[in-house]
Amino acid sequence: MAHDILIVDDEEDIRSLIAGILEDEGYTTRAAGSSQQALSEVAARRPTLVILDIWMEASQHDGIETLKLIQREHPEVPVVMISGHGNIETALEASRNGAYDFIEKPFNTERLLLVVERAIEDARLRRENRELIMRAGGDVELVGTTPVISNLRQSIERVARTGSRILISGPAGTGKEVVARLVHRSSARANGPFVVLNCANISPETMEESLFGAVGNAARDARTGMMEIAHGGTLLLDEVADMPLETQGKIVRVLQDQTFVRVGGSTPVSVDVRVIATTSRDLEEKIEEQKFRQDLYYRLNVVPLEVPPLFARRDDIPELADYFLSRYADATGLPRRKLSPEAIAALHAYDWPGNVRQLKNVIERLMIMSPGENGQMISGKMLPSELFSDMPESLVFDKTSEIMALPLREARELFEKEYLQTQVDRFGGNISKTANFIGMERSALHRKLKSLGIYGDRVTD
């Protein structure tokens, strides 16, 4: 996506000289010959960068005042000042007011391009930092090698380049946002912003201000909307099923024209934004209940991507657990730990109703609550009890009275039978995994099952 640069100078020659240099490098430019025009261009759409002359004689505001006005509305937009006279005082004042850097007349093309490139990169890093701080843990790695995840990865690569709208569905905590971030990162917009708007629990008024921004007045501050901030990049509508119906109607039109009006304003703002939506609810059901607009559904659901629950890709659990262990150790400086085979087997057997997010939280908790040396194993006993609470009733063993009525040898045999049958069922009949979990040799388990008469067709290696 081309960056959108606003050039502000009262000399026509300078404006077209800079525009020529920048356009040759693939930037998109707009020009303004006065401070008033500059401010209305900024108001029409937030630029990626402003190049602003310090001396603008016939303008209502001089360069410094214009800088202040731009910074007040958009402190995140970098402004590079042009100065004709190497006046240190003015330079200092501009820096104090947030100017990113200076270029002096007459121009050196190399220097101009270098400063522009640096300013845009610096703003991108700041934005990413802000996003990281705001959404700590929002990483962009889709860990997993099961066929469903490998297919998903391929679909992401394929669809990312097309620019189509995508609807990502799947239960909470499965990694829908990770998928959206990956799409953005693999697309032509990767250097543009990635903006997330959470649609849950927002009133229609707040939602519209968040999306479209607002013109300031006595009652409210001016605000740049997510649509405008996402220009040249991607906007993620998280949990889109919760978007108020009124806003749904408005966004249908915006998706079509990529143009909207800020709350309280009348000037149309044109943007170029790729919209991705996520949902953990069944949108077709919401349409039937008349809580979601069908036309919006069709517009968003150009390419559907599905992220399956964690229990449907159990074999990714060990790799995910390992990934969170090392990531958490790196982030905190805590020792690097490993999971023991029986701990891995227990994580593998659990159903994870909170999906990957729950697994990540369990791992973090383990690292904090079970301190140990570098490389020291985390054993099955250290796992939180919630992991065992959804075990089948028979494993918790409700046959106490029956057992109590038996001599030891028979009681032991009954217990073993119940215990092993349940464990084998838990691991879907897989002997290696069962053996691993219960801490027995695979061949010994085979023999044991046979001797207890529970060696059926469902058992596999």
Ligand SMILES: Nc1ncnc2c1ncn2[C@@H]1O[C@H](COP(=O)(O)OP(=O)(O)OP(=O)(O)O)[C@@H](O)[C@H]1O
């Ligand atoms: N395959 C994965 N590889 C690495 N990390 C993952 C993976 N899936 C999820 N995560 C991590 O798990 C957490 C939850 O993922 P994410 O927020 O993407 O889920 P979600 O489906 O968008 O959840 P919700 O619907 O609740 O918003 C995040 O910290 C994310 O980084």
